[in-house]
Every structure is written in C-alpha cells, then in structure tokens.
Amino acid sequence: MIFSSDSCSDNDDSSLTSSSCLSDTDDEIDLTNWTVTPMANRDPFQFITNREIRVNGAQTPIEFWKHIFHGNLVQLIVFETNRYAEGICNSSNVLQQHSRINKWEPTDVEKLQLEMYFTTDELLATPIFNKIMTAGRFQILLKMLHFETNQDVNNKLKKISPVVEALRPSFKRLYKPRRFLNVDESLHLYKGRLSWKQYIPLKRARFGFKFFMLCDVNGYILNCIIYTGSDTNYSEKFSDLSLSSRIVMTLVEDYLDLGRCIVMDNYYSSLELFLNLVKRKTDAVGTVRSNRKSLPPDFRNSRLQKNERIARYYKKLMALKWLDKKYVHILSTYHENTTTIIQKRQTQDEKPICMH
Structure with a gap:
C-alpha cells in the first residue's frame, strides 16, 4: 500500500x-x-x-480533453495571445522586411479547437498539419502564445498561473476519486x-x-x-x-x-x-x-x-x-x-x- x-x-x-x-x-x-x-x-x-466520473456525453479522448481544457480557458489564451502579439508588432521598429512577425494575423478559438490537429498516424507521418496551417504560421503562433497581462511582477508563476488556476477546478469537478x-x-x-x-x-x-x-x-x-x-x-x-x-x-x-x-x-x-x-x-x-x-x-x-x-x-x-x-x-x-x-x-x- x-x-x-x-x-x-x-x-x-x-x-x-x-x-x-x-x-x-x-x-x-x-x-x-x-x-x-x-x-x-x-x-x-x-x-x-x-x-464518480462526471463527464456527461464524453466518448472520445478529444471530448474528455475539452471538458478539462474548457472554452473559457481557450478563449483566455486566444485573447492574451492576440493582445501580446499586437504589443510586439507595435513596439518592434527593427523588423526585417521578410520577418515572420510582419505576417502575423490574429488567431481565434475555432482554429485552436480543430480536430484535424490530431494525425491518423500513417507510419508516424502528419501531412494533415500542412492542410491546417503553414510551418511559418505555426512558428509565429508558438512565439506569440501568451496567457496573462504581464502586470503581476511579483508572481513567480505569472506566465502560467491563469492556466493552472483554470485547470485545477476542472480536475476536481470531473472526477470523484x-x-x-x-x-x-x-x-x-x-x-x-x-x-x-x-x-x-x-x-x-x-x-x-x-x-x-x-x-x-x-x-x-x-x-x-x-x-x-x-x-x-x-x-x-x-x-x-x-x-x-x-x-x-x-x-x-x-x-x-x-x-x-x-x-x-x-x-x-x-x-x-x-x-x-x-x-x-x-x-x-x-x-x-x-x-x-x-x-x-x-x-x-x-x-x-x-x-x-x-x-x-x-x-x-x-x-x-x-x-x-x-x-x-x-x-x-x-x-x-x-x-x-x-x-x-x-x-x-x-x-x-x-x-x-
């Protein structure tokens, strides 16, 4: 034991x-x-x-994932990512002509929830990714990904605390051990x-x-x-x-x-x-x-x-x-x-x- x-x-x-x-x-x-x-x-x-498992109607892994990574959290990530990217674009005056940042476009919730992010695993190949976005778009999304407002300078976990605080209640709510x-x-x-x-x-x-x-x-x-x-x-x-x-x-x-x-x-x-x-x-x-x-x-x-x-x-x-x-x-x-x-x-x- x-x-x-x-x-x-x-x-x-x-x-x-x-x-x-x-x-x-x-x-x-x-x-x-x-x-x-x-x-x-x-x-x-x-x-x-x-x-007790409290996930009504969830049958697939992606449906279980959506119960934990719920819409409010995804909306927060989208909002903070777009706001952070806007600040980077407005403050960057030394960007080269062909910088990927010049090609930034605001993201939205729907793109973050597309099921086609998950491969069918044909010998570990993932050609589906190219049908969703280009490699450049993925890299700039990764660069701009953001969760908070940068205002709480004394919080050591400020970069991830909104996500942690949103996930913790979901863990408790969905499963009684x-x-x-x-x-x-x-x-x-x-x-x-x-x-x-x-x-x-x-x-x-x-x-x-x-x-x-x-x-x-x-x-x-x-x-x-x-x-x-x-x-x-x-x-x-x-x-x-x-x-x-x-x-x-x-x-x-x-x-x-x-x-x-x-x-x-x-x-x-x-x-x-x-x-x-x-x-x-x-x-x-x-x-x-x-x-x-x-x-x-x-x-x-x-x-x-x-x-x-x-x-x-x-x-x-x-x-x-x-x-x-x-x-x-x-x-x-x-x-x-x-x-x-x-x-x-x-x-x-x-x-x-x-x-x-």
Missing part, C-alpha cells in the same frame, strides 16, 4: 481556522505514552462516498533560467519545476502545488504546521471528512500530520524517517532479526519498525500489525500488510 516536504477544512467548513490544527508543540499531544498493545478503537474511518489517495512530488523538465528551478539527480528529468501532487490510485491528478521556494502558495490556515504538513493538508483540503486514506512517503509522514488528519476523519499511511520527532523511544536502539517487526500504539496511530534488507519505519492509522504473503517466482515473502 506504500507508494514510493495543507488544510483542516473542507468546502462546507469555511469557518475553521489554523487553531484547530495540532502542532508538535501543542500541550494536547503527549507522545510519551506509546503502548505495546492497541489502545482505542483503531478501525478505519467509514468511507462515505463512491468513485476512490478511497486511497497518494501525495508525492514530480519534476517537470525545464532547461531555461529560473531562480527556483530544482535539481533532483534521482529524477528522470533532473532539472525543472517541482510539483507537489495529490493523485488517486489510477494516477489521476486531483490537486497540485507548484514549488517556487519561499513564495510557494500554501493555505494560510495551516501556517502553524511544519512545511511538509502544510503541503499535504493544502492538497487534501477538499477530500477530508469522508473516510479516505492518504498514502505518502517519508518526506511528508509525521505524527503531527497524521493526528491532524485523524481529527478530520481521514486515515493515513506512509514510511517515516527514523529521526522524526516523537517516535517511540525504544525504536532507536532496538535490534531486529530479518523480517522481525515491532509495533507501538498511540490512540489511533500505529508505529511499526520492520527489518527487511534494512530497517523500515512506518506510520499508519489504517492498518493492523498483521502480515501478508507475497508470491514471487520460486519463493514466498512475508511482509507487513501496510507495505503491500
């Missing part, structure tokens, strides 16, 4: 503030009382909704100059934009945050929480109080976060770093044999330490301290159920 750093409110509870979130310094949390046996009722929260949701980050390739460009050597792209994303088990993106350094936009309601907790709570804000289970890796997992999710009737499971605050004190020095495990409990929370090829630490409010058999080609392995 483990996939391999924020909000305490849903849509109907706008009056909730950050004071209802728990931080590591709150007196309400006493994490010295870990027990060997489970304490209170640890049954998973009841999941009170079902998966299943019980298990996954929080993780992704790196999108970008080789240009950017003060907040990330370098992550283990990622395939290595350089680019970093996204924090909330996805369902099918990989459908439900919400995302683009990382821009210290200016990253997290919900103000959770400013008292740690950074990793703010990320998760911001992403899952609209999916709380429904009995879902959030799956995450050790960058995000913490007792602070899990206890806040439990307050909102949301389970969580994830690997956790061994040096996280308030883990059971006997975890640090305990020595285990291969496949041996120990578990400690605090309210609905279970902390598990297990020795596979190396030590693995797990937090879960959803699972019990049980195992499952993993069938391999010629052998069987026994793993904790929360690692399956």
Whole structure:
C-alpha cells in the first residue's frame, strides 16, 4: 500500500481556522505514552462516498480533453495571445522586411479547437498539419502564445498561473476519486533560467519545476502545488504546521471528512500530520524517517532479526519498525500489525500488510 516536504477544512467548513490544527508543540499531544498493545478503537474511518466520473456525453479522448481544457480557458489564451502579439508588432521598429512577425494575423478559438490537429498516424507521418496551417504560421503562433497581462511582477508563476488556476477546478469537478489517495512530488523538465528551478539527480528529468501532487490510485491528478521556494502558495490556515504538513493538508483540503486514506512517503509522514488528519476523519499511511520527532523511544536502539517487526500504539496511530534488507519505519492509522504473503517466482515473502 506504500507508494514510493495543507488544510483542516473542507468546502462546507469555511469557518475553521489554523487553531484547530495540532502542532508538535501543542500541550494536547503527549507522545510519551506509546503502548505495546492497541489502545482505542483503531478501525478505519467509514468511507462515505463512491468513485464518480462526471463527464456527461464524453466518448472520445478529444471530448474528455475539452471538458478539462474548457472554452473559457481557450478563449483566455486566444485573447492574451492576440493582445501580446499586437504589443510586439507595435513596439518592434527593427523588423526585417521578410520577418515572420510582419505576417502575423490574429488567431481565434475555432482554429485552436480543430480536430484535424490530431494525425491518423500513417507510419508516424502528419501531412494533415500542412492542410491546417503553414510551418511559418505555426512558428509565429508558438512565439506569440501568451496567457496573462504581464502586470503581476511579483508572481513567480505569472506566465502560467491563469492556466493552472483554470485547470485545477476542472480536475476536481470531473472526477470523484476512490478511497486511497497518494501525495508525492514530480519534476517537470525545464532547461531555461529560473531562480527556483530544482535539481533532483534521482529524477528522470533532473532539472525543472517541482510539483507537489495529490493523485488517486489510477494516477489521476486531483490537486497540485507548484514549488517556487519561499513564495510557494500554501493555505494560510495551516501556517502553524511544519512545511511538509502544510503541503499535504493544502492538497487534501477538499477530500477530508469522508473516510479516505492518504498514502505518502517519508518526506511528508509525521505524527503531527497524521493526528491532524485523524481529527478530520481521514486515515493515513506512509514510511517515516527514523529521526522524526516523537517516535517511540525504544525504536532507536532496538535490534531486529530479518523480517522481525515491532509495533507501538498511540490512540489511533500505529508505529511499526520492520527489518527487511534494512530497517523500515512506518506510520499508519489504517492498518493492523498483521502480515501478508507475497508470491514471487520460486519463493514466498512475508511482509507487513501496510507495505503491500
């Protein structure tokens, strides 16, 4: 169940503030009382909704795409592209006689929505493109493509924020996910100059934009945050929480109080976060770093044999330490301290159920 750093409110509870979130310094949390046996009722929260796809009448990929990339967004792109191109043409007094910019003509919505942009793939040939527009027309459209007014100079995402803000509600509106949701980050390739460009050597792209994303088990993106350094936009309601907790709570804000289970890796997992999710009737499971605050004190020095495990409990929370090829630490409010058999080609392995 483990996939391999924020909000305490849903849509109907706008009056909730950050004071209802728990931080590591709150007196309400006493994490010295870990027990060997489970304490209170640890049954998973009841999941009170079902998966639903809300795309009436969509049968083909282009019809699904139009539900997400809706007409208002396309109209915005057309308007800003034409306005930007007009400014370029009016301000350019050094254009050569045969410059492509001199041939600019305003674009419109219909041209951006033509289905003939999609090839029939005859040995990867795309002759249809030439029937829609010339190569020069495509290149100048690409040069003039624009999404905003250039007025918000302090917004690092000003070039793309209108598109992101238009797409995010569409992702949520068109699909109601299943019980298990996954929080993780992704790196999108970008080789240009950017003060907040990330370098992550283990990622395939290595350089680019970093996204924090909330996805369902099918990989459908439900919400995302683009990382821009210290200016990253997290919900103000959770400013008292740690950074990793703010990320998760911001992403899952609209999916709380429904009995879902959030799956995450050790960058995000913490007792602070899990206890806040439990307050909102949301389970969580994830690997956790061994040096996280308030883990059971006997975890640090305990020595285990291969496949041996120990578990400690605090309210609905279970902390598990297990020795596979190396030590693995797990937090879960959803699972019990049980195992499952993993069938391999010629052998069987026994793993904790929360690692399956």
